[in-house]
Amino acid sequence: MKYSQRKKAILLLADGTIFEGKSVGTDGTAFGEICYNTGMTGYQEVFTDPSYFGQLMLTTNAHIGNYGVNSEEMESDSIKISGLVCKNFSFNYSRVKADDSLENFFEKENLLAISDIDTRAVVSYIRDKGAMNAVISTDTDIESLKEQLKGSPEMNGLELASKVSTKEPYFFGDENAPIKISALDIGIKKNILRNLANRGCYIKVFPYNSSFEELEAFNPDGYFLSNGPGDPNPLKDAQQVAKEIIKRDLPLFGICLGHQIIALANGISTYKMHNGHRGINHPVKNLLTGKGEVTSQNHGFVVTKEDVENHSDFEITHIHLNDDTLAGMRMKNKNCFSVQYHPEASPGPHDSAYLFDQFIENIKKVKK
Ligand SMILES: NC(=O)CC[C@H](N)C(=O)O
Structure with missing residues (x-):
């Protein structure tokens, strides 16, 4: 997808707080508990770690995708996070060892990612309020998303x-x-x-x-x-x-x-x-x-x-x-x-x- 074609996308938290950003690839809606990872490297290992199943991942590192992906860096056979929230998504990548772009990888795995979110503001908010469910979407009908979000399961007590x-x-x-x-x-x-x-x-x-x-x-x-x-x-x-x-x-x-x-x-x-x-x-x-x-x-x-x-x-x-x-x-x-x-x-x-x-x-x- 070309940079110019990116759509408006939102992150809606269970308590009604909204953050605005842009879609990275596929359109859609993804639910999960929002959590943040502070690693400066290792995004592919994180996205494919089965422990993250059912979670919307927010990465605090300012650039995601800049070194592409490599098949040796899979922690399981597929992406396990339910969606990605980041600041800057790199459509270009540079690394000798990379065999594809993160964008292509997301497209193959049908993962919804949104960028241009004020990730520092989100982290500071959920650090105060605590972990909670959220939804990311290219659909901007807030009321409908709020309704759907009510049906998403709580992590507490959840068998995954x-x-x-x-x-x-x-x-x-x-x-x-x-x-x-x-x-x-x-x-x-x-x-x-x-x-x-x-x-x-x-x-x-x-x-x-x-x-x-x-x-x-x-x-x-x-x-x-x-x-x-x-x-x-x-x-x-x-x-x-x-x-x-x-x-x-x-x-x-x-x-x-x-x-x-x-x-x-x-x-x-x-x-x-x-x-x-x-x-x-x-x-x-x-x-x-x-x-x-x-x-x-x-x-x-x-x-x-x-x-x-x-x-x-x-x-x-x-x-x-x-x-x-x-x-x-x-x-x-x-x-x-x-x-x-x-x-x-x-x-x-x-x-x-x-x-x-x-x-x-x-x-x-x-x-x-
Ligand atoms: N990495 C893990 O094994 C996570 C264990 C458990 N799901 C937790 O969130 O605490």
Whole structure:
């Protein structure tokens, strides 16, 4: 689409606030909870991260699309955000490694994006008011959009893993690799699988509603619970899987949604944050080493820190330094640990990749 052909488009928040912008490609209307990501790079990884399913993504970086897209930077096989809100959309891109423009990619995936929005004003507004549902549209009939928006589901209590999980089990990595992992796919990012495979793991990935017995039948050396979209509370099957693994004291590692599932499986609650953490420069303190880590984050729910403090089987291992929320925990007498953030990065810094090494060490201890 030529720049001159762009239409007026709007962002309407659930409380009636309106921001005006322009459409980028396709006309249409898209709903979701509005969230913002502060990363300066990594838009393709973010847009294809299954954890973002059902969310309208606002990017605070002033330019989106300027380095195009590359097929190696997919975190799943398609775009998972429900729509994009940005400031400047780059119709031109420049990068040797790029194989297409972001505009073409959006067109192929039929994603609605709007630009020329005062993104700083939106972020400052939703930081005060808290996360809320919104709609973006090239249709400017506000009353009709308001009506439709009323019907869009609240993120609190929403089960979304079933929408992004694999339908059938599949394998990842070298089948002769020394370590076997059963991974529950509640929205898994590809770079988690790459990180495990690069450390000598052959992984069998299971659909979100698989039972412990199905995961066990692969005869794995360790178990993994993935990241993913939505509220962890409705995911009862996954919580049951976590319970069974922990009961048998088998090596277990959970990331983000998987970490929240481990908490819920042990009677530790989670809650929806006023605004989530989404970006690639979130500071975390490792309480075991005293060291800081700059981390990649994407979550709107969080594990209740007080519940972990009061649980005799758990200890806190990591704290988010911006707001003192829980960023990581482990079980004192079981082979189980988990983090709220993303050691696989993609996008983001690699400071926390040691957590994958730790998982492998935990597995090797048992294997000996
Ligand atoms: N990245 C994730 O796994 C996110 C977990 C969960 N959907 C949340 O928003 O908190």
